[in-house]
Amino acid sequence: MIKIYMDARELQALRDRYKRFEQRFRRDILAKEVKRASRLGLIIAREEVPVKSGALARSLRIADLGETSFQIEEGENYGKYVRSGVKPHPIFPRVKKALWWKGLPRPIAWVRMWPGTKPNPYHIRTARRFKKEVVPILAKGLADAIWRYTTKGV
Secondary structure, eight states: OOOOOOOOHHHHHHHHHHHHHHIIIIIIIIHHHHHHHHHHHHHHHHSSSOOSHHHHHOOOOEEOOOSSSSSEESSTTTTTHHHHOOOOEEEOOSSSEEEEEEETTOBOOEEEEEEBBBOOOHHHHHHHIEEEEEEEEHHHHHHHHHHHHHOOOO
């Protein structure tokens, strides 16, 4: 006859140890790795943004959405036009009675058609590079942190 003996105190101790690990994992390990990934993502986004004056790249910021998530936001309001492009449209003088910009031989006083701009989907390139470059670094960092934690103990 086989007798099985189980002490509930050991099970409770194991459960408590797991809860402490889960809390520490979320608070310390995962939060640090997500913060690190957000900084790397911001660097990639700034590299992918088209540079004319540099204002759009300088306006990119990290917005923390909690311990385990973040997003990169634009501070400039014209970022959507850079990403999606602009169709040709007429332009009118607003402040003065004529329009002029560098490259024109003389100011023009009538409506012109702005040729528009092509879309520059830098946000998609950023997401692809993030997935390719940062996700493996994040996974390795998490695996190393879990290994250190489990071998060291609670």
